[in-house]
Amino acid sequence: MTSSSVASSAPSFRVWALGGIPEVRAGDDLAKLIAAAEPGLVDGDVLLVTSKIVSKAEGRIVEAADREAAIDAETVRVVARRGPLRIVENRQGLVMAAAGVDASNTPAGTVLLLPEDPDASARAVRDGLRDALGVDVGVVVTDTFGRPWRNGLTDVAIGAAGVRVLDDLRGGTDAHGNPLGATVVATADELAAAGDLVKGKAEGLPVAVVRGLSHVVASDDEPGARELVRSAADDMFRLGTSEAVREAVTLRRTVREFSDEPVDPGAVRRAVAAAVTAPAPHHTTPWRFVLLESAESRTRLLDAMREAWIEDLRRDGKSEESIAKRVRRGDVLRNAPYLVVPCLVMDGSHTYGDERRDTAEREMFVVAAGAGVQNFLVALAGERLGSAWVSSTMFCRPVVREVLSLPSSWDPLGAVAVGHAVGVARERAVREAEAFLTVR
Incomplete structure (x- = not known):
């Protein structure tokens, strides 16, 4: 076989800009304008139409x-x-x-606004060309996008008709026989980018034709470009940095009912890594996080805490019925699949020998520890884990230290129940920031 015959049998396609498209105005029939330009279309061609002329034809120009x-x-x-x-x-x-x-x-x-329904716009052009020219072509409506992690702009498909917008190769194998487990090709976007190489806003060439890829042209039942939009549930990069922080803060809700789904210990450790970035006095690290990952450790701690709590309530003169109700309210910790006990340590604190300053010194450390716990709770929310910060360990610190074999210098600051929430949290009551501001 000669080199020329090999070259002629290799896959190839042509793409060219279509001239002769006049200035488009509101109410124009795009299919008729394209047909009048004598595009020489044949079955299996793909037409790439810049969204700007679609918007103009559909009257999407607003003052x-x-x-x-x-x-x-x-x-x-x-x-x-x-x-x-x-x-x-x-x-x-x-x-x-x-x-x-x-x-x-x-x-x-x-x-100029984008077409209201770009897939419907593409279908209208496809149907119009079929009526005017008797050809079966695919149509892609394109627009210019920037992309995360990449400099520069490119055209992508925002509307499509009669085109396989995605080519799902999962389940197949590569040239070495390796299984393809995640390969889904955005065919419509690749077509749009190819057309952008020959189209031009300044040159008045808003339409391009691709020939030689008839296998991507499909029936009218093929889903449109909407299929290319990743769902929120699958979008790992849904927000910018500051927006992600704000959403995580908003998502941080007290969860009191958890499912049986296990908690990823790695997610908790990532949340701890966020927690220890909180500000602290004197370049100290006043946080420690005790992770209760085994059911045995959680049960042993909660049983001991319950006994200590019951003794306190009896000393307060509470009735057995009242004690039973109060103890039941503490079941949020017992029902959680994972517990974390944050602790305050005063390593690095200053002693002044003055009650006022020594009190202020401890308060600084307590505030820093609270900032660490807040970081922890927000980071858990970012990991899509629910949490409830319950203060109970603060009322029986000696018991907690004994059961968990903690140093006497560690002060438990409550316990955080961690898990996957059951159901959807109720809407948070709106708190206007102005109600909490004093300006001088």
Whole structure:
């Protein structure tokens, strides 16, 4: 076999920009405009259409003296913010800069919004070309995106019709026979990027054609580009840094009912690593975290604490019925699959020999320990673990130290129940920050 015959049999495709598309105005029929440009389409071609002309044809130009207000109106959720730049989830479910609101390629005082339903827009163009030219082509509506971890912009598919947007290779094998366990190719995005190499806003070339990849053209039943949007449950990078911190703080709720699902000890250790970044006086480390990972250790501690609590309540003159009710309220710790006992240590503290200053010194350490516990609780929430910080170990510190064989200098600061929450937490009551502020 000659080298030329090998080359001719190798997979290949062509991509070119389609000229002759006039300025698009509201109400124009895009399929008719494309057909009038005599594109020479054949069955199996893929048409790549820039979203800007789709938006113009659909009348998605709106007057907006303030682009920021238009972005607000199109935003469902802020993903990340840095200065004036916002990465948001928009009404179409796309995560992108400025919600896709474009102030270029549109008259002054107006902005261009993305198509309301890009998949429906792609279907309309596909159907229109079938009627006008009698061809069966795939259609991809494209827009320009930035990407996490990568510099530069590229076109991606935001709408599609008659195209296999994903090519799922899982279950197959590579050239060496290795199983493919996670390979799903974003075919529609690859097509969009190929088209961007030949299209151009400035050159007035908003449409491109790909030929030679007929295997990606499919029936009308094929799901659209919406299939490319990763669900929130599968999105490991759903938020920017500051937004992730705020969401974790918001997610931190007191959970009193846990499932039987085991707790990942690694997640707890990662939360401890976050806890010990809290501020502390005199460059000290006033936190210690005792992890009760075995059921035996948890039961032994809680049984001893219960006996100590019952004795205290009896000394207070409580009735046996009242004692039983109070003890039951402490079952949140007993029902948790994992317990953590945070402790305060005063290593590195100063002694002044003055009651006022010595009291203040201890208070500084207590505040620092509390900051560490808060970090711990927030980090647990970030790991999608529920928690409840219960103060009970503080009322029987000698018992806790004895059962857990802790140094006498360690002061237990309650216990944290950790686990996977049962059900959905109730909505938190709104607390307006202004109610807690005093400005001088």
